[in-house]
Amino acid sequence: MYCKKIHALINSYIDGELPGKLKEEIRLHLESCPGCKQLEQDLRALVIKPLKESSLKEPPADLWFKIKAAIEKPGPLTSFVDQIIAGINIVFPLRKPVLAFAATVLITVIAIVLAIGIPYNSRETTAMDLAEQAEFIYSLDDAASVYSGNGFGLGTAIEEFLL
Amino acid sequence: MQEIPKDTLTLAQQGDIRAFEDIYRTSSGFVYTLALRVTNNRQDAEEVAQDVFLKVYKNIRKFRFESTFKTWIYRITTNTAINAAIRRGRRAMREIEYNDNIQHTHGYEPQQEKIEKDEKEQIIKSMLETLNPKQRSCLVLRDIEGLSYEEISRTLKININTVRSRLKRARESLLALRKKGVIKNVL
Numbered sequence: 001m002y003c004k005k006i007h008a009l010i011n012s013y014i015d016g017e018l019p020g021k022l023k024e025e026i027r028l029h030l031e032s033c034p035g036c037k038q039l040e041q042d043l044r045a046l047v048i049k050p051l052k053e054s055s056l057k058e059p060p061a062d063l064w065f066k067i068k069a070a071i072e073k074p075g076p077l078t079s080f081v082d083q084i085i086a087g088i089n090i091v092f093p094l095r096k097p098v099l100a101f102a103a104t105v106l107i108t109v110i111a112i113v114l115a116i117g118i119p120y121n122s123r124e125t126t127a128m129d130l131a132e133q134a135e136f137i138y139s140l141d142d143a144a145s146v147y148s149g150n151g152f153g154l155g156t157a158i159e160e161f162l163l
Numbered sequence: 164m165q166e167i168p169k170d171t172l173t174l175a176q177q178g179d180i181r182a183f184e185d186i187y188r189t190s191s192g193f194v195y196t197l198a199l200r201v202t203n204n205r206q207d208a209e210e211v212a213q214d215v216f217l218k219v220y221k222n223i224r225k226f227r228f229e230s231t232f233k234t235w236i237y238r239i240t241t242n243t244a245i246n247a248a249i250r251r252g253r254r255a256m257r258e259i260e261y262n263d264n265i266q267h268t269h270g271y272e273p274q275q276e277k278i279e280k281d282e283k284e285q286i287i288k289s290m291l292e293t294l295n296p297k298q299r300s301c302l303v304l305r306d307i308e309g310l311s312y313e314e315i316s317r318t319l320k321i322n323i324n325t326v327r328s329r330l331k332r333a334r335e336s337l338l339a340l341r342k343k344g345v346i347k348n349v350l
Binding site: 008011012015017042046047048050051052053054056057058059060063064066067068070071 | 180184188191192193196200209212213216217287303305312331334341342
């Protein structure tokens with residue numbers, strides 16, 4: 001086995017992350033190659049050992065109290081939003097909150113539409129609209145007559161035809 | 164880190180604050196150490212640890228035992244710590260140093276032992292400082308937390324070959340620096 005291949009696999013070898021046959025091949029190579037053996041020893045002593053020997057660090061003693069305080073006293077907005085989300089989750093026990101929210105919005109829109117009715121659906125509203133539109137067209141006609149009567153016309157054939 | 168019993172997790176999922184405190188007591192040292200080593204900054208590590216436990220509390224109901232709790236909390240910690248380290252890197256602020264021997268040593272400690280401990284701590288800090296946060300997290304999960312390549316792969320959600328290559332590059336780079344004497348050799 002070439003030294004270059006050993007260099008590529010030496011970390012996995014040290015970490016015990018190689019299959020048995022390959023591990024044995026590397027072990028035999030290390031016994032016969034001083035350069036590769038030195039690399040293995042250096043990695044173990046200068047890089048891995050200091051990290052492995054570093055002790056577990058404990059967080060500051062007051063950290064738990066900070067976390068507990070943050071849990072027990074959420075901000076008013078967060079609390080309100082959380083309550084809404086919790087309510088939605090009870091009604092729609094969907095795994096994705098987005099889907100639950102979308103379902104809620106959809107149902108709310110349908111409920112509003114059913115409660116107040118679709119706009120322009122009543123006969124009174126339609127009749128009012130038609131009257132307003134007729135009034136508007138009539139006013140346009142008036143304006144056109146005024147302009148043409150006071151010499152504002154352009155003298156075109158279409159104007160003559162219409163007026 | 165030892166696994167949290169399923170009963171404790173279930174109680175915490177039901178909102179039992181004592182069960183959540185048990186989870187905190189069992190895992191806080193590991194979470195804080197991982198956060199400290201990835202951010203390489205004591206103040207950031209404390210903020211990350213606090214953030215991690217708040218995320219765990221908020222999302223524990225969504226934990227469905229599909230992975231181990233250890234993998235889940237390590238994943239949250241690593242992601243939060245990497246983001247904090249990247250933010251700090253962008254700000255390029257390194258004025259806040261940590262000294263755990265001052266902050267967290269309890270009781271009497273012989274002077275010589277303390278000096279050696281300080282030196283070792285300084286070496287680890289200097290070593291980790293030369294790596295990027297992603298390499299750092301791989302190295303810390305392997306050499307400090309003792310995870311297997313497979314566990315690191317699941318925790319970081321990366322391919323196992325990426326784990327291999329990150330560890331290889333990180334260690335080669337550290338070895339080169341230590342041989343050049345850039346990082347002090349006292350061990």
